[in-house]
Amino acid sequence: MNTKAKERSQIKVITGNAAAAIGAKLARPDVVAAYPITPQTEVIEQISSFHASGEMDCELITVEGENSAMNAVMAASLAGGRVFTASSSWGLVFMYDAILATAGARAPVVMVNVNRETPGIIAVSSGQQDMISTRDSGWIFLIAENCQEVLDLVLQAYRLAEDYDIQVPVMVHYDGFYLSYLSEVVDVPFQEDVDQFLSVLKDQPQRTTLKPGKKLGCGSHGILGGYLELRHKHVTAMERSKAKFDQIDKEYEEIFGRSYGGQIEKYKMDDADVVLVGSGSMCGTIKSVIDEKREQGIKIGLLKMRMYRPFPSEKMIAALKGKKAIGVVDRSLNFGFKGGPIYTELKSFESKLEGAKLVSFIDGIANTDITKENVGKMIDMTGDLANGKDVQEVTWVSYPEAQGGI
Amino acid sequence: MSEVRFHGRGGQGVVTTSKILANAFARTGQFGASFPMFGFERRGAPVTAFGRFSDKPVREKTQIYYPDVLVVLDPSQQNSDAVFQGLLPDGMMLLNSSEKEVDVSHENLKKLGVVDANKIALEEIGLPIPNTVIAGAFAKLTGLLDIEPVANALEDYFEGSKLEGNIVCAKRGFEEVALYEF
Amino acid sequence: MTEKKKAKLTPVLDYLKHEDPFAKGVAFCPGCGLELLLRFIPQVMGNDIVITGTPSCSAPVLLGQNNQSWHKLSYFGTLMTGAAANATGLARYYKKAGIDNTVVCFNGDGTAADIGFGNLSGAAERNEPFIYICYDNEGYMNTGVQKSGTTPYGATTTTTPFGAASKGKNLRRMNLALKMAMHKIPYAATATLSDLGDLAKKLLKAKEMKEKGFCFLHVFAPCPTGWGAAPDNTIEICRRAVKTNYFPLWEAENGKIRMTKTIKKPKPVKTYTELMKKFKFMDEEDHKILQDDVDYEYCILGGLSVLEAECQLPLPADE
Ligand SMILES: Cc1ncc(C[n+]2csc(CCOP(=O)(O)OP(=O)(O)O)c2C)c(N)n1
Ligand code: SF4
Numbered sequence: 036m037n038t039k040a041k042e043r044s045q046i047k048v049i050t051g052n053a054a055a056a057i058g059a060k061l062a063r064p065d066v067v068a069a070y071p072i073t074p075q076t077e078v079i080e081q082i083s084s085f086h087a088s089g090e091m092d093c094e095l096i097t098v099e100g101e102n103s104a105m106n107a108v109m110a111a112s113l114a115g116g117r118v119f120t121a122s123s124s125w126g127l128v129f130m131y132d133a134i135l136a137t138a139g140a141r142a143p144v145v146m147v148n149v150n151r152e153t154p155g156i157i158a159v160s161s162g163q164q165d166m167i168s169t170r171d172s173g174w175i176f177l178i179a180e181n182c183q184e185v186l187d188l189v190l191q192a193y194r195l196a197e198d199y200d201i202q203v204p205v206m207v208h209y210d211g212f213y214l215s216y217l218s219e220v221v222d223v224p225f226q227e228d229v230d231q232f233l234s235v236l237k238d239q240p241q242r243t244t245l246k247p248g249k250k251l252g253c254g255s256h257g258i259l260g261g262y263l264e265l266r267h268k269h270v271t272a273m274e275r276s277k278a279k280f281d282q283i284d285k286e287y288e289e290i291f292g293r294s295y296g297g298q299i300e301k302y303k304m305d306d307a308d309v310v311l312v313g314s315g316s317m318c319g320t321i322k323s324v325i326d327e328k329r330e331q332g333i334k335i336g337l338l339k340m341r342m343y344r345p346f347p348s349e350k351m352i353a354a355l356k357g358k359k360a361i362g363v364v365d366r367s368l369n370f371g372f373k374g375g376p377i378y379t380e381l382k383s384f385e386s387k388l389e390g391a392k393l394v395s396f397i398d399g400i401a402n403t404d405i406t407k408e409n410v411g412k413m414i415d416m417t418g419d420l421a422n423g424k425d426v427q428e429v430t431w432v433s434y435p436e437a438q439g440g441i
Numbered sequence: 442m443s444e445v446r447f448h449g450r451g452g453q454g455v456v457t458t459s460k461i462l463a464n465a466f467a468r469t470g471q472f473g474a475s476f477p478m479f480g481f482e483r484r485g486a487p488v489t490a491f492g493r494f495s496d497k498p499v500r501e502k503t504q505i506y507y508p509d510v511l512v513v514l515d516p517s518q519q520n521s522d523a524v525f526q527g528l529l530p531d532g533m534m535l536l537n538s539s540e541k542e543v544d545v546s547h548e549n550l551k552k553l554g555v556v557d558a559n560k561i562a563l564e565e566i567g568l569p570i571p572n573t574v575i576a577g578a579f580a581k582l583t584g585l586l587d588i589e590p591v592a593n594a595l596e597d598y599f600e601g602s603k604l605e606g607n608i609v610c611a612k613r614g615f616e617e618v619a620l621y622e623f
Numbered sequence: 624m625t626e627k628k629k630a631k632l633t634p635v636l637d638y639l640k641h642e643d644p645f646a647k648g649v650a651f652c653p654g655c656g657l658e659l660l661l662r663f664i665p666q667v668m669g670n671d672i673v674i675t676g677t678p679s680c681s682a683p684v685l686l687g688q689n690n691q692s693w694h695k696l697s698y699f700g701t702l703m704t705g706a707a708a709n710a711t712g713l714a715r716y717y718k719k720a721g722i723d724n725t726v727v728c729f730n731g732d733g734t735a736a737d738i739g740f741g742n743l744s745g746a747a748e749r750n751e752p753f754i755y756i757c758y759d760n761e762g763y764m765n766t767g768v769q770k771s772g773t774t775p776y777g778a779t780t781t782t783t784p785f786g787a788a789s790k791g792k793n794l795r796r797m798n799l800a801l802k803m804a805m806h807k808i809p810y811a812a813t814a815t816l817s818d819l820g821d822l823a824k825k826l827l828k829a830k831e832m833k834e835k836g837f838c839f840l841h842v843f844a845p846c847p848t849g850w851g852a853a854p855d856n857t858i859e860i861c862r863r864a865v866k867t868n869y870f871p872l873w874e875a876e877n878g879k880i881r882m883t884k885t886i887k888k889p890k891p892v893k894t895y896t897e898l899m900k901k902f903k904f905m906d907e908e909d910h911k912i913l914q915d916d917v918d919y920e921y922c923i924l925g926g927l928s929v930l931e932a933e934c935q936l937p938l939p940a941d942e
Binding site: 048074159212213217219316404405406 | 459460463464467472473474475476477479498499500501502503504506594597
């Protein structure tokens with residue numbers, strides 16, 4: 036992260052959930068609809084209290100279930116409103132049909148998803164499986180590392196989703212428990228700065244909206260004319276969103292003094308032989324282990340994925356090609372494939388990585404903690420691979436019982 | 442960086458203690474991060490929280506396995522193995538206890554602070570919630586920060602007469618904690 | 624205990640024919656109404672029920688945690704979104720396989736009245752052969768006290784908090800039990816913990832009536848933690864809910880309503896609300912709105928039960 040000296044700031048110690056709620060408040064949405072679920076609940080509780088105190092002037096819909104939340108904000112968005120919702124795990128997947136429809140309608144919805152596991156109905160632990168389960172929905176996915184980034188990404192998400200050239204819904208993901216409940220120092224932006232940052236959206240052409248008397252229908256696409264064109268336009272808009280996101284990140288720095296590198300953040304990558312690829316809160320831990328390892332003379336760096344959909348292929352290839360070995364850390368599973376989801380996707384670019392070797396690490400799922408020891412282990416194994424040793428393709432770092440590379 | 446693990450029970454304000462301290466560190470221009478261990482929350486269930494305090498931004502997002510400081514709000518856990526697990530050499534412990542002579546021992550324990558936080562809290566806010574007394578005592582025991590930022594931090598968690606009472610709690614914790622060195 | 628009290632209690636004890644399958648100290652808050660109900664059900668209906676439960680306050684105990692369980696019943700952990708459909712699947716298979724069964728689909732108001740109402744209504748319409756019990760603590764307690772469709776007017780929750788622009792929930796609660804009775808299912812009833820004999824009778828009746836199809840029980844179960852009430856006031860709260868007609872006790876066979884307890888001189892609803900902090904921001908005007916709502920619902924119920932005597936509803940022919 037780059038930070039510029041600023042004349043003024045508003046330092047608060049708040050949780051990731053509070054950061055998301057404050058981000059939403061600062062964006063001045065017209066309609067918010069949400070349903071509580073651990074570990075997201077605090078987001079809607081905070082918004083409810085902003086609403087009750089009059090600090091937030093929005094239509095607040097305390098729906099009877101998440102499916103209604105997504106349907107309500109999708110429609111409000113198509114009618115022309117700025118909207119927000121938040122969910123997690125079972126709640127997110129209970130929105131699934133509406134998530135697909137929202138993307139299909141190109142409604143610029145912004146939401147946060149607080150990552151949580153989904154194997155059992157009360158699996159209350161961190162993990163990105165919910166993100167993977169909704170990956171192919173046509174949304175833009177962004178991932179935050181810390182509470183500050185949660186807040187910053189919510190604001191950036193509005194710029195991206197509502198950009199006239201993009202108009203694709205954006206989901207900001209952050210790790211349940213590790214970030215949702217983490218209280219840490221956050222520099223809360225001032226309202227007038229946020230207003231300025233978002234004002235660009237008002238200066239662009241008006242997007243098509245459903246208004247009374249406009250003789251315009253929506254939601255009926257998908258048969259005959261225009262369907263294929265629509266699909267293709269969606270895909271190209273997602274492609275465009277990559278560069279747009281980089282640009283928004285830069286503009287953000289001009290106003291707020293912080294930028295993160297856009298689609299990916301590179302940490303000590305330039306001279307690194309060995310690289311870990313990660314996303315979310317684990318990256319903070321990885322950075323601190325990298326600093327320790329560097330003191331021992333190990334040339335290791337981190338590539339943090341901030342954008343997961345669209346996949347930042349070009350940036351990743353440019354940053355990773357020519358490295359000796361790359362360890363990809365996944366906080367989720369790719370059922371039917373041996374390696375984790377991000378690993379599997381990166382593997383498809385292997386031929387472009389100029390000989391860099393890849394290994395997959397699975398950790399931080401099913402109630403396990405990505406500890407500093409575990410990160411050290413991953414770095415050592417990736418280092419071994421770089422040095423020509425035989426390393427199994429997939430390692431479940433917290434589960435030594437897993438044998439033979441699965 | 443100092444890594445602190447908090448042990449207590451639901452209803453004692455364990456998580457709030459760790460938040461108040463993170464907040465207090467931020468007020469001195471330093472950095473603090475705290476988060477609870479998760480599980481089903483119920484009044485009376487054991488609760489663990491983690492705090493990292495440093496003059497540099499805190500990046501680690503993992504539980505604490507090797508604490509420098511233990512803060513025990515629930516005296517019944519004072520000698521449990523789970524509490525002492527991983528305590529680093531020259532470790533410190535802050536204990537909420539009404540006992541005149543407490544019996545805690547561990548090879549790595551260098552400094553111990555004991556305060557009857559429930560009693561002080563009862564006297565000042567009328568409730569046996571020890572968290573703010575403990576936050577004040579933490580400042581004294583560790584010497585990592587002064588009482589002022591701790592007292593100031595309370596304004597983000599309490600209002601009105603509760604705020605005033607809790608400020609007194611924190612100050613009394615700072616004054617009245619008994620310190621022992623081993 | 625005085626002889627009189629004992630004599631009064633004995634009939635209830637007579638209903639407790641089976642052992643309490645739950646461990647002694649379980650993870651509910653002190654004074655939790657849900658705990659009482661959950662222990663009561665298998666003691667009356669038998670330990671051979673198959674019980675389903677959702678993520679909710681019942682989950683830590685009913686569903687256990689990973690491989691530890693707090694009771695000896697057969698249980699099935701369902702999603703909030705599909706509880707009644709899960710129970711349908713169980714009951715239909717048992718029927719097909721000729722297995723004797725009592726499937727109890729046990730849910731909070733969050734599942735029953737809100738997120739899972741669609742499939743509850745569907746199961747009722749199809750007259751599925753199981754018993755649905757909703758324990759109503761008037762909110763989502765497990766996630767930290769948010770409002771639900773049964774949260775009453777004036778109550779504060781974390782999603783209907785007090786603030787400069789809000790005094791608590793500003794809408795009246797829905798009447799879930801009446802809605803279910805209107806599905807004209809074989810049996811629907813309300814019950815609560817101050818009237819255990821009545822509750823026991825209704826549980827047994829449901830067990831019998833489920834041979835004819837879908838049975839629904841709505842049990843008012845106070846939550847001291849979420850309502851801001853003293854843990855030792857749980858039963859008193861139930862008693863006053865009944866005595867003020869805030870929660871009238873009735874049953875309906877095939878949609879025909881009959882009061883099972885009538886209150887001669889109902890007390891003002893204020894004598895009920897004063898026991899809980901969740902109502903503390905209500906002024907006289909708010910109390911009037913709540914009182915009017917209570918009177919209105921009671922009037923409808925009364926009207927329906929009178930009508931029952933007058934119209935002869937055609938009953939579905941027995942198989
Ligand atoms: C689809 C889905 N959304 C949200 C949740 C989160 N959640 C868990 S328990 C709960 C509240 C349940 O309320 P209720 O059924 O009334 O039971 P109570 O907690 O009051 O016992 C919620 C919303 C969930 N488990 N699944
Ligand atoms: S929160 Fe309420 S319903 Fe849940 S266990 Fe506690 S008292 Fe019972």
